[in-house]
Amino acid sequence: MRTATRSPGFELSGEPVGLTALLRDLWAARRLMQTLARKDFYVRYRRASIGLLWAVGLPIIQALVFVVIFSKLTHFNLGVSYPVFVITGMISWSFFSSAVTTATTSIVDGSGLASKVYFPRASLPIVSIWSNFHGYIPSVVVLLGLAAIFKAPLGWSLFLLVPATILMLSLAVAISLVFAALHVYFRDMKYIVQASILPWFWASGVVYPLRDLGRLGRLLKFNPAVGVLGMYRAAMGVGIASWTVPALISVAWVFVLLCAAVPIYRRYDRVFVDLL
Amino acid sequence: MSDKVISIRGVGKRYVKYDDVPLLLTRALRFRAGNRRTHIWALRNVDLDVAPGESVGVIGRNGSGKSTMFQMLAGVTAPTEGTVRVQGRVAPLISVGIGFHPELTGRENVYVNGMILGLTKREIDARFDSILDFAGVEEFIDTPVKFYSSGMFVRLGFSVAVSVDPEVLLVDEVLAVGDLAFQAKCFDRMDEIRRNGATILVVSHNLNAIRRLCSRVLLLHDGLPRFLGETDEGISKYHDLIGTPTVAGEDTAEVQITHFEICDSTGKLTSQVKAGEEVLCRARVRFSQATDTPVFLLRVNKDSGQEVYAENTPPTYSRRVEAGETVALDIRFRAALPTATYFVQIAAGMGAFEGAPKAVGKAIGFFVGGRSWVKGTNDLEGSFEFGRAEPYTDGLKAALPSSPKRKASVKRKASAAARTGHRERLIPGSEENIPR
Numbered sequence: 061m062r063t064a065t066r067s068p069g070f071e072l073s074g075e076p077v078g079l080t081a082l083l084r085d086l087w088a089a090r091r092l093m094q095t096l097a098r099k100d101f102y103v104r105y106r107r108a109s110i111g112l113l114w115a116v117g118l119p120i121i122q123a124l125v126f127v128v129i130f131s132k133l134t135h136f137n138l139g140v141s142y143p144v145f146v147i148t149g150m151i152s153w154s155f156f157s158s159a160v161t162t163a164t165t166s167i168v169d170g171s172g173l174a175s176k177v178y179f180p181r182a183s184l185p186i187v188s189i190w191s192n193f194h195g196y197i198p199s200v201v202v203l204l205g206l207a208a209i210f211k212a213p214l215g216w217s218l219f220l221l222v223p224a225t226i227l228m229l230s231l232a233v234a235i236s237l238v239f240a241a242l243h244v245y246f247r248d249m250k251y252i253v254q255a256s257i258l259p260w261f262w263a264s265g266v267v268y269p270l271r272d273l274g275r276l277g278r279l280l281k282f283n284p285a286v287g288v289l290g291m292y293r294a295a296m297g298v299g300i301a302s303w304t305v306p307a308l309i310s311v312a313w314v315f316v317l318l319c320a321a322v323p324i325y326r327r328y329d330r331v332f333v334d335l336l
Numbered sequence: 337m338s339d340k341v342i343s344i345r346g347v348g349k350r351y352v353k354y355d356d357v358p359l360l361l362t363r364a365l366r367f368r369a370g371n372r373r374t375h376i377w378a379l380r381n382v383d384l385d386v387a388p389g390e391s392v393g394v395i396g397r398n399g400s401g402k403s404t405m406f407q408m409l410a411g412v413t414a415p416t417e418g419t420v421r422v423q424g425r426v427a428p429l430i431s432v433g434i435g436f437h438p439e440l441t442g443r444e445n446v447y448v449n450g451m452i453l454g455l456t457k458r459e460i461d462a463r464f465d466s467i468l469d470f471a472g473v474e475e476f477i478d479t480p481v482k483f484y485s486s487g488m489f490v491r492l493g494f495s496v497a498v499s500v501d502p503e504v505l506l507v508d509e510v511l512a513v514g515d516l517a518f519q520a521k522c523f524d525r526m527d528e529i530r531r532n533g534a535t536i537l538v539v540s541h542n543l544n545a546i547r548r549l550c551s552r553v554l555l556l557h558d559g560l561p562r563f564l565g566e567t568d569e570g571i572s573k574y575h576d577l578i579g580t581p582t583v584a585g586e587d588t589a590e591v592q593i594t595h596f597e598i599c600d601s602t603g604k605l606t607s608q609v610k611a612g613e614e615v616l617c618r619a620r621v622r623f624s625q626a627t628d629t630p631v632f633l634l635r636v637n638k639d640s641g642q643e644v645y646a647e648n649t650p651p652t653y654s655r656r657v658e659a660g661e662t663v664a665l666d667i668r669f670r671a672a673l674p675t676a677t678y679f680v681q682i683a684a685g686m687g688a689f690e691g692a693p694k695a696v697g698k699a700i701g702f703f704v705g706g707r708s709w710v711k712g713t714n715d716l717e718g719s720f721e722f723g724r725a726e727p728y729t730d731g732l733k734a735a736l737p738s739s740p741k742r743k744a745s746v747k748r749k750a751s752a753a754a755r756t757g758h759r760e761r762l763i764p765g766s767e768e769n770i771p772r
Contacts, residue, residue, distance in 0.1 A: 072408060177434060
């Protein structure tokens with residue numbers, strides 16, 4: 061079980077779980093989360109004959125479709141390589157959207173586990189995101205290769221990949237924690253998220269520059285995904301707008317969502333199972 | 337800090353029961369009319385302290401709150417009121433193979449399952465061989481478990497679960513797994529865990545297992561604790577509870593069973609019978625119509641519903657009963673039965689023909705058990721003797737009468753009170769010892 065060898069035993073009452081206890085349990089469960097995430101990732105591609113290639117291939121194929129179609133239809137005045145612009149956006153977005161979609165249902169999907177043993181329920185969405193992340197790392201390697209082929213101006217800015225990735229993971233975790241908890245009570249969440257993904261995709265400027273939308277584009281800076289994509293593009297040398305303000309907005313979103321998640325998990329951590 | 341491993345104080349658990357699927361839309365529309373949901377207390381006012389090394393059984397009918405209590409002890413759900421405190425590592429044997437994925441190999445699943453149960457990777461490495469050994473699936477350990485037989489799957493899951501070396505082991509009905517040889521192994525392993533100082537809590541309908549493993553029982557009924565104490569007494573109380581009509585009787589206008597009870601051979605009301613002893617069923621049957629052929633039936637069923645014994649009086653054997661007469665019916669039978677819960681039921685009718693009016697009494701539950709230290713389903717009342725080995729001459733029979741004096745007869749004496757109708761053991765080779 062959770063705290064296993066470190067601090068065995070527990071005390072339960074109807075009261076909300078203390079924040080320190082919640083974080084301590086979550087920390088104690090880190091190896092379990094890693095194991096579950098690896099298992100989840102491994103199982104997902106095990107039966108496919110080219111396995112892991114799908115994790116990398118899908119966003120690339122989607123990106124190439126946009127590159128081909130949009131290059132024929134229109135010309136964005138970007139000043140940077142359009143293929144690198146799209147592939148960068150697409151790889152990050154496809155990780156983000158699939159992570160949030162699967163993590164939203166993770167607590168409900170994990171009921172088989174959750175009704176038998178205790179571990180902090182917050183670990184389920186985290187496991188789901190971490191499992192998706194296993195496929196993201198090779199995607200970034202492919203992205204770097206493609207950027208080199210398309211002669212993107214790579215340089216020191218590449219170090220921005222690290223904070224960009226941390227921001228993207230934090231955002232995915234924060235959103236998923238809230239959505240997954242809501243999904244236990246309102247099973248509609250799953251469909252709400254599925255329905256939101258496409259509008260959100262277009263609202264994040266994944267395959268086109270948001271500034272071309274004019275006033276609407278400026279409004280969309282409050283979309284938390286915009287800051288993440290801006291940082292990634294800056295890292296890959298295809299940045300077309302300042303990323304600092306949108307990134308700060310994303311950080312604010314992470315903070316707000318985590319603040320919302322904490323009381324939910326303190327109150328319902330040990331009661332979710334009653335509704336599964 | 338108390339020395340109790342488990343401490344449950346005034347615990348209650350309330351669930352919300354929805355009368356229908358809570359669609360957001362219909363709920364919103366019905367908002368003012370009030371929600372159609374009710375609260376149900378699955379468990380209430382439970383207090384229990386368990387000391388290290390103790391084993392306690394939790395018994396009760398389905399829906400009495402046993403599983404809810406175990407979920408709280410496993411830390412899976414929190415109580416609505418009161419506190420549950422558990423010290424030490426808990427291994428919930430509530431179901432085996434938690435988190436097993438069919439696509440993963442046995443080896444991979446052992447690691448995932450072990451970590452779910454709270455072991456570290458290093459701890460699993462150290463236990464891996466013994467886990468494999470216990471499960472007996474060495475050849476298939478690198479095969480995906482989807483190719484396992486259900487028995488192999490369960491054995492592997494159980495092996496991981498019992499390898500945890502828990503301070504508290506929660507056992508919920510999982511002993512009904514695997515073949516008999518594996519079940520025996522599980523029992524031995526649980527004994528070993530207990531000897532190592534672990535605390536065991538058992539939920540089971542298999543009262544034989546409870547009797548074997550537990551020194552105390554907690555009896556739950558409709559979510560409330562009814563009894564906490566010595567096992568046999570608890571089992572007896574449990575049967576008093578299930579003896580109250582579970583299967584309602586059916587009376588007809590012509591025949592009514594007005595009273596039915598079961599007693600031991602001395603006529604004392606009981607719900608627990610020693611194996612092999614006589615049971616007396618006493619009933620009052622009222623006939624509203626006169627009949628020349630009253631018929632009576634006795635049926636004993638196992639709690640699983642399987643018929644163990646049924647016999648009825650032949651119509652020819654009867655005597656006339658007048659209209660309005662109430663007859664006293666005594667039926668005696670010998671409880672030569674394996675340890676288990678049984679239900680006894682009587683019926684009375686007018687003639688053995690199909691369609692003849694008859695009354696069926698309610699079923700009363702009772703427990704048949706062998707002597708408390710005996711393991712297994714049947715008390716075969718074995719006797720043990722040993723003496724100095726003599727060289728065989730014409731086989732053992734010839735050797736025995738030559739040295740009857742040296743024999744020492746060893747037997748564990750049942751307490752006289754517990755064993756009415758005490759019989760002497762036969763000692764082969766000394767004919768005069770045979771009673772009767």
